[in-house]
Amino acid sequence: MLLAMITSIVGAIGFSCMLKLLHYFNFISWHPIGFVKKWELAIAPFTAWFLLGLSLFILFFIIYILLQYAWRVPAFFTSLVIGLAFAFLAEWIIYDLPAEKASFKKLSIPFIVITIATCRFVIETAQFHYYNRKFAYRNKLMYKNTMIK
Structure with missing residues (x-):
């Protein structure tokens, strides 16, 4: 459980930093903490980034717990499917895009790549x-560690 928390914290901090960099270099046209204006919250930007990081931590923690049991499926495929679904869904909601073929041109490729890499x-x-x-039992020695051979 501690490992899940540490991994989720690192993933949330890394993803938040990458979102800030994507916004700073204009790779995404929306602001990562734009929910503050949308929901008319009167909070400081640091608090908004903390709320974003906390929600990402919870999301990554749930993903960690659920998908650790899918160890037979390669992580490449599961991260590709989940990362693409999350990135498309997030930008579809942010841009309020219609379900048309032309809507795919408005999606940010760097955001999709960062999402898939973090997943x-x-x-x-x-x-x-x-x-x-x-499979930890496979790594155990058949004799005691103190035995001299």
Whole structure:
């Protein structure tokens, strides 16, 4: 459980920093903490970034817990599917796009790549540690550690 929390914290901080960089260099035209204006919250920008990071932490924690049991499926495929779905859904909601073919041109490719990379980090870490715990008995020695051979 501690490993899940640490992985989720690192994923949330990294993803938040990458969102800030994407917005700073104009790779995305929306502001990552734009929900403050939309919901008319009177909070400081640092608090808004903290709320964004907290929600990302919860999302990555849930992904870690659920997908650690999918260790037979390669992390590449699961992160690709989940990352694409999350990125498309997020930008579709942010831009309020219609369900048309022309709407795909408005999606940000750097945002999609960052989302998939972060999902791969979280999912692959989860699967690796689950696999490591599940098959830990294979790594044990057949004799005592104190025995001299």
